[in-house]
Amino acid sequence: MNRSLPLILAVALFMEQMDSTVIATSLPAIAEDIGTSPVTLKLALTTYLVALAVFIPVSGWMADRFGAKRVFRLAIGVFVIGSVACAISNSLLAFVLARFLQGMGGAMMTPVGRLVLVRATPKNRLVSAMAWLTVPALVGPVVGPPLGGFITTYFSWHWIFLINVPIGLAGIHLSGRVLPQFEPQAEERLDVKGFVLSGLAASGLVFGLSVVSLPALPPAVGLATVAAGLAMGWLYARHARQAPQPILDLRLFSIRAFRAAIIGGSLFRIGAGAVPFLLPLMFQIGFGMTPFQSGMLTFSSALGAIAMKFIATATLRMAGFRLTLVLAALLGSVLIAANALFTPATSAAVIIAVLAAAGFFRSLFFTSANALVFAEIGEREASQATAIAAASQQISIALGVAVGAGVLEATVQMTGAELGLDAFANAFVIVALLTALAALPFLNLPADTGSAVSGHRRRRMESEEPALAAERSSAPAAHSPAFPLKPLASR
DSSP, X not given: OOTHHHHHHHHHHHHHHHHHHHTGGGHHHHHHHHTSOHHHHHHHTHHHHHHXXXXXXXXXXXXXXXXXXXXXXXXHHHHHHHHHHHHTOOSHHHHHHHHXXXXXXXXXXXXXXHHHHHHHSOGGGHHHHXXXXXXXXXXXXXXXXXXXXXHHHHSXXXXXXXXXXXXXXXXXXXXXXXXXXXXXXXXXXXXXXXXXXXXXXXXXXXXXXXXXXXXXXXXXHHHHHHHHHHHHHHHHHHHHHHOSSOSSOGXXXXXXXXXXXXXXXXXXXXXXXXXXXXXXXXXXXXXXXOHHHHHHHHTHHHHHHHHHTTTHHHHHHHHHHHHHHHHHHHHHHHHHHHGGGOOTTSOHHHHHHHHHHHHHHHHHHHHHHHHHHTTTSOGGGHHHHHHHHHHHHHHHHHHXXXXXXXXXXXXXXXXXXXXXHHHHHHHHHHHHHHHHGGGHHHHTSOTTTTHHHHOHHHHHXXXXXXXXXXXXXXXXXXXXXXXXXXXXXXX
């Protein structure tokens, strides 16, 4: 496998992932400059998530219609233009529109980048490629807050966005040279009704869940928006059953491996979405740390994520998708629950060890689940699979933040006390229990599911060859012509 391909895609995805979190520590400075309040600005930032939710469903159709490489490079360009627009914004409206433009680019970068990787990589090397592509999604959220604080403190918040310009231009240039050319497939008409319904469903869920976790609007507004999103999702499901070429083909869920990867991955991402939200708050409010100190501690989870990529392929070859995903989900949930035991007296070494281990198993789970999405589908369905996977990721991460914030708020309301360590302990335990449910969809999978990708079955069969050879040599000669043993490949 050409390692430069996943690395180029990973850099572009890292830029998108980091940008979505780096702004968190810079909200007061940006709000003061453009003449609004941090709370209002934080709500305005959800326009980025809404843009992702609206345009992710159409990313698969775009890649098929115009070519995945061309769309990926265009997406980086749109993201860079949106970044420049953010940097020069001088009002709330201008900033909101610029973030929406950024979100349009980001909505294409992530799923189309993954699609390029899937189509350019042989199935037996997909796990290794996915390991490189998974790291940015895990490192970005933990690197973002401390980096945003550093840039805002020592430079200016404008550089949070301007730094994307050279990275993006380099990405456009290198992807043009390295990425293989994929010709557009047969022209298919855009499912306009499906695009509208799926966009309203996904954006309603993401925006509603974001409002629930923010104090800017009453929770009833968020709940009503979530209900509207669910209603649109139901209407889309009815439409997809009748449409000849739906924008998101829900028939893919009839494939057991794909269904388990999406459902299990979504449950696990509830924890992945909640932990980066809860940990910095606990370290700063409960432990009295500065944002920089908090960021340096949470960064340790990135070390575990990076370490994982060196053993992901060997782990799946040895254990297979089913066992790997079940154990990674359970161990990951235990390590999330371990955060509830942290106190200001807990040594930094213990905290770093727990967070690094959590990052390791979280990265192992996502690498495995992302590869399983494509393990048993054809190339023509890959664009649909990337869009469905990306949309489910955005919704589940937003759900994770909403669950974490909701538990904190409920604890405060029930106890009448200020936000303290007890509330964070409750949140981590509940999130961990939800994360553990991710193991359930994988339990019923056959042990050799996705063997063409993991290599697990092939390894087992190779180990059986000496025994089979001995069986052949010791079998009675009279039986050999009448009952010839079938070749291994046909068993």
